[in-house]
Amino acid sequence: MISPAGIRTISIQEAVHGKNLAVAHENRERFGRCGILAANLLSSPGAGKTALLEATLRDTHVSMPSAVIVGDLQTDNDARRLGRWGATAIQVTTGDICHLDAGMVQRAMAELDLSSLSVVYLENVGNLVCPTSFDLGESLRVALVSVTEGEDKPLKYPGAFKWADLILVTKIDLAAAVGFDRDTAITNLKRVSPAARILEVSSRSGAGMEQWYETLRGRLPARERKP
Amino acid sequence: MHELSLMESALRIATEHAAASGATRIVSLTLRVGALSGVVPEALEFAFDVLREGTAAEGAELHIQQEPVRARCPCSPDELFETSGPVCLCPRCSEPTADIVAGREMDLVSMEVETP
Ligand SMILES: Nc1nc2c(ncn2[C@@H]2O[C@H](COP(=O)(O)OP(=O)(O)OP(=O)(O)O)[C@@H](O)[C@H]2O)c(=O)[nH]1
Ligand SMILES: [Mg+2]
Ligand SMILES: [Zn+2]
Secondary structure: OOOOOOOOEEEEEEEOOOEEEEEHHHHHHHEEEEEEEEEEOOOOOOOOOHHHHHHHHHOOOOOEEEEEEEEEOOHHHHHHHHOOOOEEEEEEEEEOOOOHHHHHHHHHHHHOOHHHHHHEEEEEOOOOOOHHHHHOOOOOOEEEEEEEOOHHHHHOOHHHHOOEEEEEEEEEOOOOOOOOOHHHHHHHHHOOOOOEEEOOOOOOOOOOOOHHHHHHHOOOOOOOOOO | OOOHHHHHHHHHHHHHHHHHOOOOOEEEEEEEOOOOOOOHHHHHHHHHHOOOOOOOOOOEEEEEEOOOOOOOOOOOOOEEEEEOOOOOOOOOOOEEEEEEEEEOEEEEEEEEOOOO
């Protein structure tokens, strides 16, 4: 369509996330071919992602060999905490970027011996908004919310919870101390995310952790082992 | 501010198309943003203002088409209903539904360019 001023309209119709989605798709295929469960963990800062993974590696790394790719704005503290249990932990320092993207995960995957692994955890940057727009190629999206954050967190930051397959209410050892209103919290989560499975866990006391491990085992894909 | 990363991608796509079509300047860009895209239109506008400088889109206008959520409920599977999200309640049975058909999109729809 040419207008008199030499101005023309070009139809594009492309997803802005297109490039990230394409790389995420490659990651997902590769994890799938290797029989690996890839779990993307999202939460606000300090909800307990690293503590959950430390306990999980301690209890399951032998039966389900695992690795962690962890995004952090500045430090490598989380990677050091996670390395203690014999699993490889790769730190992705995101600098000013408030989320992991599929390309960062793909570069980190190149450092892993995928043929030896059953699970790769992707600990996202602590942030309930930005990471939700970036598919990493995971097969399980896990959102965490701690009892200390308030029951209306899922309504204020719905994106993280809405697309989660599994929601973990963390730090339930502190529920009584902070007057956590369990019914309201669960109702809010179910309103935002009616299909997600919800588990209540404490990596400190161990409560609920066995169900989390069972969920992971139930999600392990069939193996073909061709990296 | 993931809107910065997203706008960077949008501008990359736009400038590639502009170069391919021999355009000298991008006059306007139109984006379609779903109510569940996780993107704040004001933040997109801010990102656009910052990032368009020094590109073919310098001085261009940004148009944002906001799209509602379209969802389906098991109680009436042949119908779609619209909502603004994030809690997608069925207007018939008032239950929240997980069957979201549209509303997460963030697409570069079109652009106007100036050609010599
Ligand atoms: N009481 C209690 N404290 C916990 C639990 N899980 C984590 N914490 C504490 O909460 C704080 C934050 O935990 P992290 O595991 O570092 O949280 P995170 O989500 O990895 O934080 P970022 O990576 O910074 O976003 C630490 O002081 C933990 O010891 C729990 O189950 N119970
Ligand atoms: Mg952490
Ligand atoms: Zn209904």
